[in-house]
Amino acid sequence: MLIEAARAVRENAHAPYSRFKVGAAVLAADGKVYVGCNVENIASPEGTCAEAGAIAAMVAAGQREITEVAVIADGPEPVTPCGGCRQKLAEFAGAHVKVTMATLSGTTRVMTVGELLPGAFSVAQMGER
Structure with a gap:
C-alpha cells in the first residue's frame, strides 16, 4: 500500500536538474497515507525532499505521529x-x-528509524525548558 502510494506520487516529482525522482509515503496514526515527492530548485539547495513533503502534508492535516x-x-x-x-x-x-x-524494479530494503538514525537528537537532550 505505502510503496504503491510512493511510486504514484514519484511521477509528480520536479527533478529537471538531477532527473532523480523520489516518492515518499507516510502512514499516520489516524490510518491515512500522506505522500510527497522531491521538488528541485535551480537555487540549490533550496529544493524539498520527498520525505519532507510527505511529513509536511501529514502535519498540515493535523497529524503528528508516523507509524510506517x-x-x-x-x-x-x-x-x-x-x-x-x-x-x-x-x-x-x-x-x-x-x-x-x-x-522501481522491486528491490526493497527495510530498516527502522532507529537503525537509520542511531543517537537521534531529541527533546530529552535539551534538558528542562
Whole structure:
C-alpha cells in the first residue's frame, strides 16, 4: 500500500536538474497515507525532499505521529532518506517505526528509524525548558 502510494506520487516529482525522482509515503496514526515527492530548485539547495513533503502534508492535516514509511526511487539499490530527513522522521516516528526503501524494479530494503538514525537528537537532550 505505502510503496504503491510512493511510486504514484514519484511521477509528480520536479527533478529537471538531477532527473532523480523520489516518492515518499507516510502512514499516520489516524490510518491515512500522506505522500510527497522531491521538488528541485535551480537555487540549490533550496529544493524539498520527498520525505519532507510527505511529513509536511501529514502535519498540515493535523497529524503528528508516523507509524510506517516508504520511499522509492529509480536507482540500482534502494535509497535511504538523507540525514536531514532521517532527523525529520525521528521527530514524528518512534525508533521502532519501519521504513521500506524500494527501487522501481522491486528491490526493497527495510530498516527502522532507529537503525537509520542511531543517537537521534531529541527533546530529552535539551534538558528542562
